[in-house]
Amino acid sequence: MDFYGGAPGAYGDEFAAVAYPNIRQQMHDIIFGSLDIPAQGQPIILREFHDVFCPACWSPDQGGSKDLNCVYCGGEGYEFTERMLTMALFAGVAPVYKPAILGTGQYPLSQYGDNDPNRYTGFTEWTTWLDYDRFTLPKNKTSDKLYQVKVDGVGRAVYNSTTGQPVRAAKWKILSVTPIRGDNAQVSYFELGLIKESVS
Numbered sequence: 001m002d003f004y005g006g007a008p009g010a011y012g013d014e015f016a017a018v019a020y021p022n023i024r025q026q027m028h029d030i031i032f033g034s035l036d037i038p039a040q041g042q043p044i045i046l047r048e049f050h051d052v053f054c055p056a057c058w059s060p061d062q063g064g065s066k067d068l069n070c071v072y073c074g075g076e077g078y079e080f081t082e083r084m085l086t087m088a089l090f091a092g093v094a095p096v097y098k099p100a101i102l103g104t105g106q107y108p109l110s111q112y113g114d115n116d117p118n119r120y121t122g123f124t125e126w127t128t129w130l131d132y133d134r135f136t137l138p139k140n141k142t143s144d145k146l147y148q149v150k151v152d153g154v155g156r157a158v159y160n161s162t163t164g165q166p167v168r169a170a171k172w173k174i175l176s177v178t179p180i181r182g183d184n185a186q187v188s189y190f191e192l193g194l195i196k197e198s199v200s
């Protein structure tokens, strides 16, 4: 194994090649922070849908209907599971040429006017989806979603003392999940195309 070369983010940059033998490690440092990089990650609830209609409210009538006030599925119409992760979210559409661009907060498309305030780009570690082909071969009936979690002054998730659940602050629909390949064609991280929804 060659620790000192082969990382696309490190081409032409000998220091980066030594500091980041692996793009997975580089993205980990961007999300969780390191000596050189303030952490860009925040607590995120990932809501992943199953291709199973909500047993409480879904009806085949009229081509399929659901109850927007259903207490079981929250009006989604499908069953889902949720997990809490740390991801980096940035306003705007960010084509990433290399992960280091993230640290600058500058997005190449913004100079062309593509700065819709509802569009966000998310970055999550390669471990988030080991079965990512469910996205590259889209067959799910509905998109997964993300919730931003309210944080305190030092960035920790705020929990509702009555329910014990994290407090949800904003909601996005995941429009795209792109596995970004790096060293030896392994998936190094995922880039998420996001659009804001109202919080429910």
Ligand SMILES: [Zn+2]
Residues within 6 Å of the ligand: 054, 055, 056, 057, 058, 066, 067, 070, 071, 072, 073, 074, 075, 076, 077, 078
């Ligand atoms: Zn339901």
